[in-house]
Amino acid sequence: MKISRVTARGFMSFDRIDLELNEGVTVVTGPNAAGKSNLGRIIDVARLTVASHAGSQRGNRLDVYERAPRHGTRRFRLAVGIELDQPWEQELIATFVRAAYASSAVELPRPAHSPNVSAERRDMDARRRLAPESVAVLLRGFLVIHYDEGARPRWRASWHHSSTGDLYEAVEPVWIMNLRNGGPLMRVKQEPSAPALSLADAWRRVFPDDQIDARTPMPEQLDFMGILKRLEHPISLRTGAHQDNLPLLDSVRDLYMLLGWDMEDARRGQVDFVHVLDVVLQRACVLTDNRRLPLARTFPLEAVGGEADLEDGSQIPCELYRLKNGPLPLRQRYQRIQARFTELVGTGFDVQATPDPERPGNLLIDVTVPEGDHEYPIAFSGAGRQEALFLSTLLGGDPGRVIVLDEPGVHIEPTLQRRLIQAPDSTTQCLVITHSADLVPVTAPGDLARIVRLAPSHDGSQAHRIGHLDPKDQTRWLQTLGPRDVRALLFSAGAVLCEGSTEVSALGTWWEGSSNPPSGANISLIDVGGDKSFGRYIEFLKAFSIPWVAIADGPALRPASDLHQQMKKQGILTATEPDSAEPDFDAWKAFWAAHNVFSLANVFGNDGTAAGEFEAYLKRLNLELLSQVDKGRSKPRIGAAFASQHPMPKEIADLYALIRDRLQPARLQDAQGEQA
Structure with a gap:
């Protein structure tokens, strides 16, 4: 089994989401309260609704989700794209179709001047001639769940299949089957009042009985989809009621065995597609709890x-x-x-x-x-x-299973986490929900498409991922995401990009001593390693919708600087630029501040004097202290030592307040109490 995509409308943290899942591993990242675990809950609700419609006690847990509509609304809609690609799944579906056909033929009226074909003979013919791959309408489709508090019943599950069978396109379905009470399979635009045909009746209209000949050594295979395409009637897909005076048909017996049903108990019931789908979802889907x-x-x-x-x-x-x-x-x-x-x-x-x-x-x-x-x-x-x-x-x-791993790395060290992300075999599909940067795969170009970040917004949680990249861009992205602290930004509510390590250590020391430190607000400070590297970090943060600000030295603010060219290329600079012929520093500093780039410099300082560097700002604060803490230390140690011995300047406190204000959208969403 594979799940191609999950969609939700008005469900928990999601106002609207449509997420395509990769074959193999998809890793879902994001800050707390972004709704990562809700992706697994979409699959859980789908399984439970099917179980409830199938009469299983496992469906009793469904009432937990009656409070899941977003922001107290009364309804939601979910859809899970499913492909049954494993041999045992396809054999189960084909056996169900054969059993539904042969068993429903027991009460089929015999037309005049037509051969009398027994149910056993039909069963044998279907076993010989039905092409298993032709039951595509039941192998590929969307399982759609509706919940409506005011409806009776509140829960409805249906199976949708498009004419193309392509689960990666948002195409309109052609055939729909209501899974509650074994509803018939019907065309979308069909009149609901049109009489439904039993599968045996529909089968006979398309494949006449006189074609059944058990003596044919190489029989022509039957295309099940031909029945749906040639008939306008709804078709009932369920086994016929068993008559006690008759033995079980071979296909019905095989179906019960594949379903794991007790033979005696099964004699008293009919099998609908929802029973088959319930068994598949139970065996093929494994959902884990993060506790x-x-x-x-x-x-x-x-x-x-x-x-x-x-x-x-x-x-x-x-x-x-x-x-x-x-x-x-x-x-x-x-x-x-x-x-x-x-x-x-x-x-x-x-x-x-x-x-x-x-x-x-x-x-x-x-x-x-x-x-x-x-x-x-x-x-x-x-x-x-x-x-x-x-x-x-x-x-x-x-x-061929689908496994939802919710926080699998909580109790294991980073080395083991990296082994884990490479552990699933090629046929297992894993949805990994995590807060660990070590579970984010970045070893091969194909890994980039596996990374999804859920970000909170005023319109509910939104999914973000990297789009199509050419090989050159793939290499650049892998280099950017290589360091663990960069991947850790996927879990941050906001990022402060600093031009150097001195800024990170000094500002971090000052701000962590405040009443509302960055660590408490899930804001990360990161050293980009020079003004030439701002662009690739900003591109990464934009792609995953991570709020950001930058703190740059004076030279980076000048017209035509590397930062200026990088941000212009990305279309970030939207305000009218100041005069660049004779650039005024204060005007350009205000221009950059409007675009989330701040500086503690008071001059460009690109004349070789280093007057625009962060260290020049520290000199202005206390030259003597800077000289004392320098003494050959590394830049991070200098910044931390200086800040620990100098009270936080008002300018630094005001800058932090401004930064928090710019990163406000993410914090507001947390405060609104989005359902996790």
Whole structure:
């Protein structure tokens, strides 16, 4: 399974969002309260709504989201683009179609002068001739969820399929199926009152019964989409009611087996597409909670027999015990998990079980790690190894799954985080929601498209990412994002770009001593390494909608400077420029301040005297102190030492107040209490 995109309208922090997900890994960054975890909740709501429509108890948790409409409104709409690309998923869908066709033919009236074709024979014919890939209408589409507080029912799920089947384009659907109560598959512009045909009736109208011949050695394959394209009627896609005096058809029996249904219980019910989709979403989607629970130890025997819920991590021992002692495919999966764990932390693990003396019928299950000639419960090895075990279990599962990892790097060191981001195999799609710069991939050009930043705004959380880049630009972007402190800006509410390290250390020391320091406001100070580098940092910050200001020396403010050319190229300079023939410093300083570039200089100072440098400002404040703290120290140490021994000047305090005012939009959004 793959998820191509998620969209939301009026849901929690999102007024409107439409985010395309990459194959492989997509990393979602952003400051607190930007709504990163809400992306995973979109998928969660879709799963729960389908489960509710399918009659599963898992859908009971859906009522939690009845308070999810944005800002107290009454409704929201979600859509998840889905492609069922795994062989087991496609076989399940094809088996469902065959079972719906053959079983609904039991009550099909026999037309005059036509051969009498039994349901068993139709079943055999469908098994021989149906082309599995032709059921594209059920393999690729959008799962659309509507919630309306005033409607009855409040929750509605529907399946939408476009004529192209392209999930990467916002095309209008051609066919829609209401998943509640097994609604028929119908054209969008079809009259709702038009009578629905059973699949067997529709099938017979397009593929006549006289074409069924079991003796044909090489039968012509049947194109299921041909039924939809040639008929104008809604078509009911559900298995027919089972008659007790008749044996189960082979396709129906196979369908029950693939769904994991008990054969006797299944005889009493019909299967709709929503039941099939519920099983697919349950098996193929793994959503994790950003609050991990300690590993549980005691488990009832009935829990050991079924697949465990891994959302909060507490059931990991039970799942590993089931895999270790299961049939060969499960044991092979257990071995893959062991290998992945060893890759991440450099040691192995094992699983032990004994009867629980305090709870008859329960097992005590412990995951252990070796230490020399002994082994100890992994609970004694720290949170990092437990997190690695959790992630190894998730990533070592079956191929073709969608895994939402919410804050996977909280308890693991940077080296392990970097290994983690490279760990998923090529068939696993991961949505990684993180606050860690070490989980942001920047090793190859393709990584750039994997980075998404959610930024708060007055119109709700917005997604930002880098657009198409040519190879030269890709290299430049990778160089910019290489340092960890630059990637850390993806999580900041705002950035202050300083021309040098002296400014960063001095201003940081002064401002951190204020009543409202940058660290408390999630504002980052960063050294860009000279006035020639402002442009690439500003380009990066603009692309990801990170509010910024810059503090530059006097020479950078002159007309035609490197900074002037860089910002002009990016279209940032919008105000009328002062005269450049005989430039007036104060006029140009005011011009730059209007564009979020500030300076503590009082002259351009590009005459070789260094009069426009930040150090010249420190000399004006206290030349003697600057001489004392210099003494061969590095620039960062000079700036920090000077600021720690000199009270913060009013000019510096006023500059910080102005900077905070310029970065106000991000802080306002935090104050509005956007739903996280």
